[in-house]
Amino acid sequence: DIVMTQTPLSSPVTLGQPASISCRSSQSLVHTDGNTYLSWLHQRPGQPPRLLIYTISNRFSGVPDRFSGSGAGTDFTLKISRVEAEDVGVYYCMQATQSVTFGQGTKVEIK
Amino acid sequence: QVQLEESGPGLVRPSQTLALTCTVSGDSITSDDYYWSWIRQHPGRDLEWIGYIYYSGGTFYNPSLRSRATISLDTSKNQFSLKLTSVTAADTAMYYCVGGGNNYGLIVYWGQGTLVTVSS
Numbered sequence: 001d002i003v004m005t006q007t008p009l010s011s012p013v014t015l016g017q018p019a020s021i022s023c024r025s026s027q028s029l030v031h032t033d034g035n036t037y038l039s040w041l042h043q044r045p046g047q048p049p050r051l052l053i054y055t056i057s058n059r060f061s062g063v064p065d066r067f068s069g070s071g072a073g074t075d076f077t078l079k080i081s082r083v084e085a086e087d088v089g090v091y092y093c094m095q096a097t098q099s100v101t102f103g104q105g106t107k108v109e110i111k
Numbered sequence: 112q113v114q115l116e117e118s119g120p121g122l123v124r125p126s127q128t129l130a131l132t133c134t135v136s137g138d139s140i141t142s143d144d145y146y147w148s149w150i151r152q153h154p155g156r157d158l159e160w161i162g163y164i165y166y167s168g169g170t171f172y173n174p175s176l177r178s179r180a181t182i183s184l185d186t187s188k189n190q191f192s193l194k195l196t197s198v199t200a201a202d203t204a205m206y207y208c209v210g211g212g213n214n215y216g217l218i219v220y221w222g223q224g225t226l227v228t229v230s231s
Binding site for chain 2: 001037038039041043047048049050051054055060090092094096099100101102104105
């Protein structure tokens with residue numbers, strides 16, 4: 001299995017300030033078709049996760065442009081340029097290159 | 112917009128079979144390139160992918176659950192289902208059905224989830 005490791009596991013942030021979450025995979029996520037199936041999900045309390053970013057850096061429909069994804073190979077980052085109150089919750093990285101596995105989640109809360 | 116809704120018993124006895132159904136609306140379950148997955152979330156926050164069924168019927172499972180899980184399609188009802196045999200307390204979790212295309216990394220549209228408790 002590909003193991004996904006996120007840091008930090010908890011991130012207190014100030015409204016209006018940037019936030020960043022890192023995700024590292026135990027092996028390269030480059031698929032034989034040339035794509036890298038690394039996604040980011042956001043889960044608010046009591047709700048299912050929702051897709052934010054797919055294939056490293058593509059924002060899904062309706063996702064605000066303050067969210068951005070970057071990285072390659074085994075190291076990836078999700079950035080929020082200016083945190084808003086609705087951004088609290090748990091963020092997960094996920095890979096679908098080989099089977100499907102998730103990171104442990106990073107809890108984002110307002111200071 | 113694809114919408115998914117899980118249904119099934121909320122309580123299952125140990126050693127019995129967990130059976131859940133996902134009803135899909137907004138698109139056909141046989142639409143090209145769609146993958147239909149089951150994912151569970153244990154109390155706390157860990158997410159665990161159980162497996163998927165491709166729109167054409169092919170399946171792929173998490174190796175750790177392959178011996179107990181079966182996912183199937185019912186094209187006449189636009190549904191897909193999960194059966195998990197020989198359940199224990201460790202199978203207590205929120206179960207989500209999820210759909211998505213390969214271009215989006217398979218995991219796109221989520222149901223609201225259904226809580227399944229394994230207890231006698």
